[in-house]
Amino acid sequence: MYIDYLPDPQAASMIGMVKAGSNIIVARIFSKLYGFAGLRCGYVIAQPSKIKDLMKYGVGHMSISAPTVTAAIAGYQEKDFLKDALKKTLASKEFLYSVLTKEGVA
Structure with missing residues (x-):
């Protein structure tokens, strides 16, 4: 599920369950809304032991390039762009x- 496209993303977030100790993994990627599909940048929120287990399958801690991290941080902070991108995406969907x-397809 792309949480950014939900009417109330905070209500659908499961981060509170991680904070409460649940053994789940919340993954977030910077792609669709951010326009960063090619950057392959994201993060997970989970219990420390689960993060440690996941680290076995990566190249190393933060194994992404500095330009990718910089772009992701800048994109995350561009609230006006994100609002506009969301508005346009939802309008396209409605169209x-x-x-x-x-046409009788739907």
Whole structure:
């Protein structure tokens, strides 16, 4: 699920469950809304023991390039861009649905 596209992302977040001690992994990637699909940048939030287990499958801690980290931080902070991108994406979705409905596909 791309949490950024939900009407109330905070209500759907499971980060509170991690904080409460649940053994789940919350993963977040900077792609769709941020326009960073090619950067392959993201993070996980989990219990420390689960993070340690995941580290076995990576090249190393923070094994991504400095330009990728810099771009992700800058993108995360661009609230106006993100709001505009979300607005345009949702408008495109509504347009597509209306055309499909009109054509009898949906």
